[in-house]
């Protein structure tokens with residue numbers, strides 16, 4: 001039995017997906033049951049090197065999502081609109097949907113899932129998080145017996161590539177970013193990557209799956225990597241850490257009703273931690289739950305082939321279910337999603353974490369004493385204080401705190417900013 005797909009987008013991932021589907025030999029037998037019926041593109045003029053009949057290419061994407069011959073719409077155009085509207089239209093026309101669009105799912109997942117459940121179709125999104133790494137379906141299926149406690153991930157390949165290059169080769173941020181774009185890792189507009197927004201979309205999706213509720217995307221605290229300097233990279237190295245952009249979903253222990261902490265920020269990760277050795281465009285997601293303990297998913301988090309591998313796996317999942325349940329009257333509960341209530345997300349002020357902070361200050365007596373007093377007044381306990389070097393005329397003091405309540409730390413920092421001897425606080429980075 002053949003199933004027809006309509007592919008929206010023939011960019012990096014769309015091309016990778018078509019390449020797999022056009023070459024089914026040696027893959028799972030279900031791949032042979034999938035036919036590319038139509039492909040929606042921006043321009044018909046562009047030269048392409050795929051063995052696709054030209055007559056199946058169209059610039060009319062609406063015609064694909066409403067085409068009665070198509071069983072599964074594969075949305076790979078990215079961005080919020082028209083992607084969201086096309087997905088919803090495909091659903092109301094009875095199509096199953098496979099998408100890699102983390103931005104749409106993180107913001108409009110509840111609306112899309114509700115429409116899909118109503119229309120009795122599947123919306124699968126393995127490629128939206130972790131590129132080629134299977135993480136969405138494992139959270140829904142293989143790990144479904146667990147009560148989840150923590151998800152800590154490096155979920156953005158571009159920023160991990162940039163931080164790795166900065167760490168290993170001392171390369172500047174701007175130069176590595178250009179290279180990442182040329183390699184097809186970064187989005188055309190890299191703001192979402194380097195600003196941490198892409199990782200925040202992904203952790204919202206993972207948290208929603210793991211904790212079984214809707215997530216208000218605006219509740220995810222988010223900092224990107226644009227302010228990370230070579231000084232911070234070098235201090236991290238000296239102190240026994242590497243800097244990684246982490247996306248964290250943490251269930252506050254014993255909270256009832258359940259409270260989650262959701263955050264994305266650059267983090268000092270101890271060199272001995274499993275996430276410290278995830279380099280280049282690779283992603284890794286550490287999942288902690290009961291009774292599982294810890295499991296880490298690791299692999300290529302971006303790029304044409306890996307992401308297309310996840311897209312095709314989703315198409316196969318749907319095709320597999322359709323083979324056994326062609327009437328489609330009931331949805332497989334392991335494949336479909338239907339979160340009901342919103343998760344309660346805590347304020348960033350209530351997070352307990354360690355901090356690395358770099359101060360530039362006048363090299364006068366008493367500065368370190370003043371810093372210690374202000375921190376102490378706000379119950380911020382210090383683990384180490386070092387003064388190693390100078391930046392121009394100013395002494396550079398680096399402080400690492402013990403685990404402290406973030407709200408207290410922020411109040412201390414506000415007060416420290418007003419001290420005469422403090423010229424600048426160039427970096428504040430959380431420590432895992």
Ligand code: HSE
Pocket residue numbers: 128130131155156157158159185186187193198301302303
């Ligand atoms: N720009 C994304 C990344 C692609 O760098 O991880 C995969 O979502």
